[in-house]
Amino acid sequence: MKTLSILFTFFIFIAQIQADTSTMAFTDFTNYDANTKKATGTLWDTQVEVSSESGAVYRFVDNATTFDLSVFSPKLKTSDFVEILAHGNKTVSRKCKITFSKPVLNPILHFAEVASFVTFDSNVTIVKKSGTLQVDKNKVVGTFNNLYNGVSGRFYHVDGRKLADSYGTVQLLGEFRTINFSVQKNFGGSHSDHIRLQIGREVLDEKQAADLFGEKKTLAFANFASHDQTAKKVAGTIANTKITISGDVVSKFEKDTDVFDLALFSPRIKKAHSITIEAHGNRTVSRRCQITFDKVVVNPIFHFAGLASNLTFDEKITIVKIGGTLQVNQNKVFGTHTNTLNGVSGRFYYVDGRKLADSYGTVQLLGAFTSLNFNVQKNFGGSHADLIHMQIGREVLTVRGAMDLLGASIYSPKEQHVNIDGRIVHIRATNEFSKSTAALLLENDYRKWYLASQSGNFVLGNYDLDYDLFSIDKNGNVGIGTTPSTKLHVNGTSKFTGKLEVNELVEIKSTSTSAVLNLMNGKDNKWQIGAGETGYYIYDINKKHFALFAHNNGSVGIGTTTPSAKLHVNGTSKFTGKLEVNELVEIKSTSTSAVLNLMNGKGNKWQIGAGETGYYIYDINNKNYALFANNNGHIGIGTTNVGENEKLQVEGNALVNGRLATKWVNFDGLSKWGIQPQENKALYFYNRNGPDSTVPFAITNSGDVGIGTTTPSAKLHVNGSAKFVTYAPKNIGVQIGQENGNAPFIGNLGGDYGLNIVTKGQKRIHVATDGFVHVYSNLNVNGILNVTNGLEVKGKSGFHSTIQTNNNDILLYTDAAHGVGVYHPAKPFNGFSSSGPVVYGYKGGALGTTVSGQKVALQWNDNNQVGINCKPFGHYELAVNGEIIATKGLEVKGKSDFHNTVQMNNNDILLYTDAAHGVGVYHPAKPFNGFASSGPVVYGYKGGALGTTVSGQKVALQWNDNNQVGINCKPHQHYELAVNGEVIATEIVVESGWADFVFDDDYKLMSLEEVEQKIKKNRHLPDIPSEKDIKANGVPVGQMQAKLLQKIEELTLYTINQEKKIKFQNQKMELQDQKIKLLEKLVKEISTK
Structure with missing residues (x-):
């Protein structure tokens, strides 16, 4: 009976109420019937149905939004809605209905769009939480800044039943099974309008549900049983929640005899039953206090029998005024006209604020709290004390009388219990189909169990099975897993934890294809001996493996249940004696590797193994591989990392007493080469296919190398032609002398494919591939030099003999348009006689130097225009890029461009066209416009400008007589600097x-x-x-x-x-x-x- 009581208690505990730990609070509409114009869904295990007498109801699109209980702000997509259409001309009304399968407390309605009016059939208390909804054509009441738009997370309450226009979220206070409302629209013409609606409710998480429903009494105010005058603290409990109050002065709470009526929100409290907080002094006095809860408390209630001038909470808190004359932010709480001073029991009047002032009353703080910090302030005319009589409480649910639990659920926290003490739980069932069954159902997320009285038998079972797990029939026979036919009838495996004594042979007979016997010793070592269809076995239950298996064909497996030989061992085997075999020993592994370990009498251990990539011989003592052969036939000695192109790779020294011969098969046939040391300590590389094993390469004992000879007479002796080939930018050639950078070198440099002669690191002579010879140093010619194909001289040349011209001009040139010539006196050049050298070019020419690179000092063009340190410029006969020093004056009669300094002898330089415009460079001792300047000054009569004439006249910078500057624009009248364009600055x-x-x-x-x-x-x-x-x-x-x-x-x-x-x-x-x-x-x- 005790067990039955516990189980029934758990059943009631689960069935009464169940808290959802998620914050999902809006209806998931998964069904829509177009014929009946109904949409149905679920809301926290509650069936919801929305219907319309006329118009249409469309299916809710999806349910991907959540409702945040802490801020009352549903995240709703406008496409996620139940749509109710109303259309026609003039005033049109459509009646709609929301039905819940069981009572729903305080449902939440979110309107994404509202027609002209939505009117509820009966008076309901509407709580506005967000949006721009109007109630009875009046804006919702709040602080001044929030008259039009509600703030998410704040309460704005109005007592009424009509909503108008726009969007928002409201809550209907009370318990509802149905909600009837009308949609009304005043149309100027015939068209349609609609409401986008979501239906939700507050969902308590596990913690909140435990706090709210865990208390069985109606006691709601704190029982303060502890007081510490020294620490200025009082401590108590409320609904299994510990409370500590501390402050500048805290007096002991006397006793607790009062209750809180949830239905009326009117605590019966005596003024003497209070916490006293004293504040005294002259003028304005402030005292700080703190209330601490040991766990989260939802919506605590405060009753003040007397309040100082002001009590202010540190943080903004939503305050619900329940009764009394308390003021909030020094304004009376809002309600109907007749209820401005005193709140009506059972009605909500909301104000957003955090300061309470004067008198007495009851308020509720909305939200979840672990601590509350507040400040008590009093403005004294003289020095005395003031008091606050305060009680702290919370809502506590109490159920009295009968309950209809059809479809209901219950929740209780893990540490709490739903107890039924001193009573008999009676479950009675009537006859149905000639059978009488009374059952108790126990269900969690994993299993569904039942206790039942069925046809005179007691049974216990699992709904997932098609038979009763335990039954007792009318005769007292007990059946486990079957209907009993004896005093104890067990269908299935049996377990005996004590001693089992039998006097005869124990026969284990199974109706299935296998029979087992489980054995366990005092150390919990468990073994199983069994027989199946294919053989018998011994099984280690603790280690979960088969120790031995004997097949029906006589094969024995150790460590395996599928022996493929008379003896099949799966795992390591150890033989301490002599193992004799007459045939081949095969070691087969079910994994990717198989090994054979060998050890002699001196403890030397070797391992012969085969893996995925090849086989090996491994020295276990020295931890290295003696030999490895991979699957491609490549062998490694001393290594397992054999290259792809090496058939044999030796890691370490190798000694070969005879010839070491190699062979390579190519497209021409079989080619064989060999390496062989000689008796004279020389080393020969020979071609085994050649006549008499030809030796094309040999190294003597002294280090001399012979190519084409076995008796080299120098460090490198080539018997035959030698060819040096490389690719840019490398050099190839022959160096004669020591490797010190100064030895002469003959060969190719940098891939130019010519012939170069280099001494002391400098290229002296270069013979190009086109036949030209380039000399990069002094060239001394002691004889006659006849040049037929051109001579390029880049260095100093000395001619120690005559360059014979046969009375002709001496011309040095590269083509008909360029060159240097010394002409015969009788032959004038270009109309005038010259006995010296003449430099000419086809369309001009230049004079310059090559010191530190080629630089032109003077150049001219075919218009006889000359440029010094620059190209000839424009239409000028002479252009100079640099300074011109005029010590005795400089007279310029034409247009002049100065690209560098014009230097004078300590005099001013003035360039101007009239008295009002010009450019001046002034002497340091002569100030310009009141200040000294050693640089150029550009001035004008009422301003000036700097610019360019490329592609037309364009001004870059200009200024006016107010010292205002404009860059790429005119100066701006209100700014010192105006810029038309982008500015970059560090x-x-x-x-x-x-x-x-x-x-x-x-x-x-x-x-x-x-x-x-x-x-x-x-x-x-x-x-x-x-x-x-x-x-x-x-x-x-x-x-x-x-x-x-x-x-x-x-x-x-x-x-x-x-x-x-x-x-x-x-x-x-x-x-x-x-x-x-x-x-x-x-x-x-x-x-x-």
């Missing part, structure tokens, strides 16, 4: 104010909801100018930098606040995980009892 310093005021304590940070509304309205961030303003007035860089910093600092504050919320949510999730684990443990404990 640093810009702006001296203006900064945005550190954001971190001041009194800085009012705009809520994210207000920011969102301003963005939607203005399409840009608050305090940031619009694109239109920027285009019209520009951007003040310093001011804008400060504004952007202000936004970054505000974003930092938002991030810190979000981090606190995330931390709090993580703590809640950790508590939920702990509760889940405790619940699983409790279920397991109950199911095993």
